[in-house]
Amino acid sequence: MKNQHLDRFEIRLSGLGGQGILTLGKVMGSGLALGQGYNVTQTQSYGPEARGGASRSDLVISSEKISYPKAESVDLLIALSQEACNMYYRNLKPGGLLLIESELVKQPPVNNFLGLPFTSLAKDKIGLVQAMNTIVLGAATYLLPFAQQKVIRKNLEQILPAKIVEINVKAFNLGYKEAKKNFGDPEELWKANSVVVPDEDTDYDSI
Amino acid sequence: MADIKGTQLIHEYLRHNKKFPHVFCSGCGHGIVLGSLIRSIHGLGLSKDDVCIVAGIGCSGRLAAYVDFNTVHTCHGRALTFATGIKMAKPGMHVIVVMGDGDSMAIGGNHLIHAARRNIGVTALILNNNIYGMTGGQCSPTTPAGANTQTTPMGQMEQSFDCVELCTAAGANFVARGSVFHVKRLDSMIMEGIKNPGFGVVEIMTPCFTQYGRKNGFKSPVEMFHALKKNVVKRERFDEIPEADRGEKVPSGIFVQKDTPGLEEKFYEMAARCQGGK
Amino acid sequence: MARPKKKKNKEIFALGNEAVVEGALLAGCDFYAGYPITPSSEIMEIMAQRLPRIPNGSFVQMEDEIGGLGAVIGASLAGRKALTATSGPGFSLMQEHIGYGCITETPLVIVNVMRGGPSTGLPTSPAQGDVQQARWGTHGDHSIIVLSASNVQECLEMTIEAFNLAEKYRTPVILLIDEITAHTREKITIPNEAEFEVFNRTLPTMPPEWYKPYEETVRGVPPMPAIGSGYRFHVTGLTHDVNGFPTSRPDEVRELNERLFRKIDQFLHDVQIVEEIDTEDAEVAVIAYGTVARSAELAVKQARDLGVKAGLLKLKTLFPYPRKATEKLMYRAKTIIVPEMNMGQISREVKRVNNGQVSVRTINKVDGQIITPAEILKVLTRV
Numbered sequence: 001m002k003n004q005h006l007d008r009f010e011i012r013l014s015g016l017g018g019q020g021i022l023t024l025g026k027v028m029g030s031g032l033a034l035g036q037g038y039n040v041t042q043t044q045s046y047g048p049e050a051r052g053g054a055s056r057s058d059l060v061i062s063s064e065k066i067s068y069p070k071a072e073s074v075d076l077l078i079a080l081s082q083e084a085c086n087m088y089y090r091n092l093k094p095g096g097l098l099l100i101e102s103e104l105v106k107q108p109p110v111n112n113f114l115g116l117p118f119t120s121l122a123k124d125k126i127g128l129v130q131a132m133n134t135i136v137l138g139a140a141t142y143l144l145p146f147a148q149q150k151v152i153r154k155n156l157e158q159i160l161p162a163k164i165v166e167i168n169v170k171a172f173n174l175g176y177k178e179a180k181k182n183f184g185d186p187e188e189l190w191k192a193n194s195v196v197v198p199d200e201d202t203d204y205d206s207i
Numbered sequence: 208m209a210d211i212k213g214t215q216l217i218h219e220y221l222r223h224n225k226k227f228p229h230v231f232c233s234g235c236g237h238g239i240v241l242g243s244l245i246r247s248i249h250g251l252g253l254s255k256d257d258v259c260i261v262a263g264i265g266c267s268g269r270l271a272a273y274v275d276f277n278t279v280h281t282c283h284g285r286a287l288t289f290a291t292g293i294k295m296a297k298p299g300m301h302v303i304v305v306m307g308d309g310d311s312m313a314i315g316g317n318h319l320i321h322a323a324r325r326n327i328g329v330t331a332l333i334l335n336n337n338i339y340g341m342t343g344g345q346c347s348p349t350t351p352a353g354a355n356t357q358t359t360p361m362g363q364m365e366q367s368f369d370c371v372e373l374c375t376a377a378g379a380n381f382v383a384r385g386s387v388f389h390v391k392r393l394d395s396m397i398m399e400g401i402k403n404p405g406f407g408v409v410e411i412m413t414p415c416f417t418q419y420g421r422k423n424g425f426k427s428p429v430e431m432f433h434a435l436k437k438n439v440v441k442r443e444r445f446d447e448i449p450e451a452d453r454g455e456k457v458p459s460g461i462f463v464q465k466d467t468p469g470l471e472e473k474f475y476e477m478a479a480r481c482q483g484g485k
Numbered sequence: 486m487a488r489p490k491k492k493k494n495k496e497i498f499a500l501g502n503e504a505v506v507e508g509a510l511l512a513g514c515d516f517y518a519g520y521p522i523t524p525s526s527e528i529m530e531i532m533a534q535r536l537p538r539i540p541n542g543s544f545v546q547m548e549d550e551i552g553g554l555g556a557v558i559g560a561s562l563a564g565r566k567a568l569t570a571t572s573g574p575g576f577s578l579m580q581e582h583i584g585y586g587c588i589t590e591t592p593l594v595i596v597n598v599m600r601g602g603p604s605t606g607l608p609t610s611p612a613q614g615d616v617q618q619a620r621w622g623t624h625g626d627h628s629i630i631v632l633s634a635s636n637v638q639e640c641l642e643m644t645i646e647a648f649n650l651a652e653k654y655r656t657p658v659i660l661l662i663d664e665i666t667a668h669t670r671e672k673i674t675i676p677n678e679a680e681f682e683v684f685n686r687t688l689p690t691m692p693p694e695w696y697k698p699y700e701e702t703v704r705g706v707p708p709m710p711a712i713g714s715g716y717r718f719h720v721t722g723l724t725h726d727v728n729g730f731p732t733s734r735p736d737e738v739r740e741l742n743e744r745l746f747r748k749i750d751q752f753l754h755d756v757q758i759v760e761e762i763d764t765e766d767a768e769v770a771v772i773a774y775g776t777v778a779r780s781a782e783l784a785v786k787q788a789r790d791l792g793v794k795a796g797l798l799k800l801k802t803l804f805p806y807p808r809k810a811t812e813k814l815m816y817r818a819k820t821i822i823v824p825e826m827n828m829g830q831i832s833r834e835v836k837r838v839n840n841g842q843v844s845v846r847t848i849n850k851v852d853g854q855i856i857t858p859a860e861i862l863k864v865l866t867r868v
Contacts, residue, residue: 026670030498033672040498042670067783068858069636069669069776222719225730256715261559272719272730277712279562280721281555282585288552292559292567295543296516297713300563318555321548470545478537 003036003063004146010071011059011140014088015080015101018055020133025057028137031155032061036148041069054084061146076143078136079105080118097189099136099143114143114183121174131171138175145186149176220245220255222275230269234420234428236387236413240334241270243390244303247397248276258301261290263310265341266415267334270305284315287322290329298471301401302329309339309347312368316348323377326405328469330381332397333370333408336415344418351455355422370410375463380405382463386412388435389459399461405469412439412457495675501640501666502527502570504673505596508644509568510535511676513683514594515542516567518556520549520575523608524664525598528570550575554582554595561591562720564711566648566685570596573615574605577622583657584623585722587745590655590699590707592686594647597659598667599775601853610853611664613775616830619659620804628746630658630756631804635778637671642681643801649684650756654749655706661803663826665776665855689716698729699741705748749805758801759810763789767796769868770818772811772835774800777824777856784861795865806834815843820868824848824856844868 011028015021022044029042038061045056058071073093079085080101089109092098100108102115116139122132137156141147153172157165183189211219221227231237248258255276262271264283271278277300281289286304294302311319311333322329338356339345346356348368355362374382381403385393393411400407414420414431425431438455440448445458468476499507505528517532529546536542543560547553550571557567571579576597586593601607602614615622619631630650634643643660651658689696689708698718699707710716723731724738732738749756763785764770773781778799788795798814800807811834814821821843823832832847839845848864850856 026498029670033498034496040670040672042498043665043668066671067779067786069665069671069779070855072857224728225719255717256713259712272721275717277717278719279559279712280719280723282581282722285551285555285582288547288555289559289562291545291547291552292516292518292556292561293563293712294559295518295545295556296560296563296565296567297711300713317548318552321552325545471543474537474543474545478542481537482540 003038006038006061006063006146008064008066009061009146010074011061011076011078012056012071012074012088012091013059013078013136014054014056014084016055016084019080020130021055021057021080024133024137025059027156027159028140028152029059030159031152032059032147035151035155036146038063039066041066043070054081054087056084056088076140078140080136082106085109097143099139114189116178116182118175121178122171125174126167126171128167128171131167134168134171135175135178138172138177139179140175141172142176142179143183143186143189145190216249217242217245220249220274220276222273225273227273229273231266232417234414234416234431235266236336236411237266237270237334239387239390240332240393240411240413241273243393243397244332245274246394247401250394250398251401253301257299258303259290259293260303260305261286261293261329262305263307263315265307265310265339266336267305267307267310284310284313285318286310287315287318287329287331291322291325291327294327294329294469294471295474298328298475303401304329304331306331306333307340308333308335308337308349308370312348312370312373320373320377323374323379323406323408325470326378326380326467328405328471330397330400330403330407330409333410334413335370335410336413336419338415338419340415340418344422354419356419370408371462374408379408379463380465380467380469381407381461383408383461384410384412384439384457384459386435386439386459387414388432389439392459396461399464403464403466404472405465405467494677496672497675498670498672499637500527500668500670501634501637501662502598502668503531504637504640505570505644505660505662506531506535507673507675508641509594509648510539511641511681511683512566512645512648513685514566514568514648515539516544516557516560516565517569518545518547518560518567519553519569519571520547522550522572522575524600524667525570525572525596527667528596532568550578551582554579554586554593557593558582558586558589558591561593562589562712564714566592566652568594568596570598572598572600572608573602576615576618580618580622580624583629584625584627586657587623587627587629588722588724589720590709590745591657592651592655592709593657594644594651595657595659596644597661599661599663601851607853609664611776611826611855612851612853613661613663613777613826613830614851615661616803616827617833619661626742628656628749629804630654630656630749630802631661632658632758632801633661633774633803634666634801635775635799636666637669638673639801640666641673641675645681645683646758646801649682652686653684653706654752654756655686655709656749661775663775693717697727699725700727701740701744705744705751753805753809756802756805757807757810759807760799760801761810762797762799764796764798764814766794767814767818768794769820769822769865770796770798770814771822771824771861771865772798772800772814772831773824774803774831775826777826780856780858781824781861783858784865787858787862788865791866793866800831803831806838808838811835811838815839818843820844820846822846822848822861822864822868824850824861826850826856
């Protein structure tokens with residue numbers, strides 16, 4: 001399966017310390033970089049804010065060489081806490097998408113957002129609250145028009161310790177399924193975003 | 208080389224390409240330590256190639272240059288860190304560290320207690336002359352209270368370190384104290400120290416007439432040796448002396464002797480497990 | 486996107502700090518000693534995992550950075566390829582031993598992940614404030630090699646380079662990276678064995694009794710045996726003669742000090758590594774290093790799109806300062822822009838080379854934030 005050509009696509013994952021934001025960034029980044037072959041830079045909040053409180057991980061994804069490694073204007077903002085949502089929604093670029101934890105972000109700052117109760121899903125359907133971030137990964141994989149479900153899932157299986165692979169694959173599939181059920185066609189959602197180049201572009205393998 | 212003795216034996220181990228004479232003043236005890244060290248190494252039958260002498264800075268630091276082993280003259284206070292690297296890199300090497308009192312307990316105090324805690328397999332000889340000799344006679348962490356030095360012209364006001372207590376508390380595997388007057392005992396202490404696994408310390412009381420004795424009431428180096436004879440007593444005898452009568456006396460002998468394996472042994476055992484269990 | 490080649494190299498998604506470890510191990514590093522400090526600690530943590538698993542590898546955590554570098558020097562003298570990593574405050578503590586490494590000609594690599602300073606400063610934010618400290622931090626006049634890396638792949642490559650130069654020239658080599666690159670994850674390619682060179686120190690070939698530890702050679706770099714290999718010699722931080730024994734004879738002192746400079750300075754073409762991007766016809770050129778060079782690369786590209794003849798000289802060697810490459814740039818360019826996360830440390834060197842031929846503009850930022858492409862582009866398009 002061919003990769004869609006990307007100029008520069010930025011994702012910010014944000015939430016509370018302990019929600020697995022940094023692991024989520026690492027897993028998503030390595031799936032897109034090693035699995036799908038994109039150029040990816042992943043940076044993260046580091047230091048005092050990484051110990052409890054807010055946590056953040058940024059991904060820049062491109063088919064081209066990435067010069068500037070930090071996220072500047074975000075295409076997809078995933079906010080798993082009210083605080084993170086308040087802090088970062090301003091970085092969302094016009095046409096970008098906001099995905100929230102609908103039970104933890106009680107007051108979304110914009111009207112146009114997507115939400116799922118990730119924590120409850122993890123508790124009720126998976127039986128393991130720590131699997132929440134993998135559900136988010138599944139949902140994000142559905143939302144990202146260039147992410148390939150099989151590749152990301154395979155990478156997830158390779159990167160995680162054998163003991164927890166099964167439960168995480170279950171969580172990943174749940175996230176993907178829930179997103180599909182609730183969010184509708186991702187192509188439609190991204191129409192306003194000019195970064196995603198239509199699939200007809202065939203010149204992308206030359207770099 | 209079994210039949211050679213005395214200075215002949217010493218000469219076997221001195222460097223012939225080194226431009227002698229040495230830097231030590233007359234009456235200095237450092238040469239006696241060097242002789243004792245050579246006899247101990249010879250007595251243990253160690254190959255010259257398998258011995259590494261690591262020295263700090265100061266009069267004691269100069270010892271390393273004179274002897275025909277692998278020798279490293281390091282930075283002030285840091286000899287133990289270099290020795291740690293050498294021992295970890297070459298665990299088969301007998302690493303012997305020569306330091307002074309200021310070198311080991313002031314600027315290098317942190318390295319000393321951590322080498323003891325870490326139990327790295329090196330043997331440290333601490334040549335304690337109660338003064339910074341090479342820099343011109345300033346107060347050191349073992350200068351006795353009241354002593355007159357260049358930086359304590361009205362008398363030393365601080366407490367001084369007891370090297371044996373310090374190293375014992377820090378967990379050294381082997382702790383001993385000797386003096387350059389009691390040479391036979393010193394020979395056997397150094398030998399025991401080198402043989403013992405893990406971190407070993409031998410504190411050696413040695414006089415510095417030039418920088419300490421002259422300013423503190425000693426008329427000649429000989430008087431300082433007499434003082435050593437009188438004041439450095441076997442620990443068994445020391446314990447019998449009532450506390451009030453101890454005065455300037457210090458106990459000597461072996462205070463700690465444990466056979467806990469050194470860090471390097473533990474590390475390579477662990478590494479072998481890691482590599483075997485792949 | 487690169488299509489899979491015939492034999493695909495291993496790719497990993499790694500932090501800059503992880504890439505340093507990968508590079509070091511590829512270069513043959515088998516010893517690490519150090520002390521934890523943000524933002525370099527991952528290097529030490531991963532080394533603690535990896536070294537026990539390779540034959541002869543050893544690792545020790547010391548009581549401070551002074552001890553860390555001391556152990557590294559000891560291990561190197563005993564024949565190991567040794568690494569330590571640190572950041573600003575720890576780097577300052579190491580300075581005394583760097584000088585010892587220089588005068589005893591001990592190969593070793595120090596990675597300094599630069600963070601905001603002075604003092605404890607901004608422990609988790611990037612800066613480039615240790616550039617001149619790397620060059621001049623230790624006391625006494627000395628020559629030293631300082632390298633830098635601007636992305637994760639370069640962290641791997643420049644660490645290999647650092648070990649090679651250290652071994653080749655028997656000198657401490659300092660690799661400066663900054664907090665951003667150290668903590669950015671990127672896809673990197675692990676080169677195959679055939680794709681890079683590993684240089685090991687020259688061992689003596691004469692019998693031990695003929696060996697003079699610090700004798701002049703064609704390259705100015707004497708052969709170096711390991712402690713315990715049968716060559717018993719004296720190593721000292723005192724100025725020494727060819728036999729390694731302390732001396733204060735002016736002729737011997739001069740000979741040693743001059744050789745320590747000469748052994749590096751006569752091979753500048755080998756030591757000075759730069760990367761030129763669009764410089765052939767550049768009328769305005771950026772000189773940058775570290776993560777800032779990434780921003781500069783994008784800014785140059787954007788300026789070209791706007792019709793400005795811009796170029797970039799990316800410095801991978803900071804010292805000895807790449808004078809020739811800078812002069813070449815100045816033949817054509819009318820303006821040189823030097824963006825740095827400090828108040829002007831490499832721009833100082835650029836101005837020294839300049840002699841008033843061109844206008845040197847600096848962009849300085851010391852707020853713990855990276856210089857963005859937009860900030861460089863603004864200056865590029867205005868001059």
